[in-house]
Amino acid sequence: MNRYVAVLLALLGLVAGCGGMGGQSGASNGSAVAPSGPPNTIVIDKFAYQPVVLTVIPGAKVTVINQDPAAHTLTAKDKSFDTGSIAMGQQGEITAPSKAGRYPYYCRFHEYMTGTLIVK
Numbered sequence: 001m002n003r004y005v006a007v008l009l010a011l012l013g014l015v016a017g018c019g020g021m022g023g024q025s026g027a028s029n030g031s032a033v034a035p036s037g038p039p040n041t042i043v044i045d046k047f048a049y050q051p052v053v054l055t056v057i058p059g060a061k062v063t064v065i066n067q068d069p070a071a072h073t074l075t076a077k078d079k080s081f082d083t084g085s086i087a088m089g090q091q092g093e094i095t096a097p098s099k100a101g102r103y104p105y106y107c108r109f110h111e112y113m114t115g116t117l118i119v120k
């Protein structure tokens, strides 16, 4: 079981930007079917968005994964996107605006949680 947790954390580490621990990368057999192109993913962990700034193309789908034991949202300050409430361990999705620009967002439940989606 702890091994499962370790693997999950390792995967998250890769998503969050390839730092860290090294070790067992690659070569797991099966399951995860990778879509073509890098996935656009924002992870919510410890009441923070990771990465804090994400750049995507116009209209991109962005998956938002909530790893916290609390519900969160990812809501554009200008309301151009909003995941709605994401329960603990669940995920939501937003569609990036079609217009290029910087879109600050926050969590409606915890307004100190902020990040920026850059569309270009």
Ligand SMILES: [Cu+2]
Residues within 6 Å of the ligand: 071, 072, 073, 107, 108, 109, 110, 113
């Ligand atoms: Cu929150």
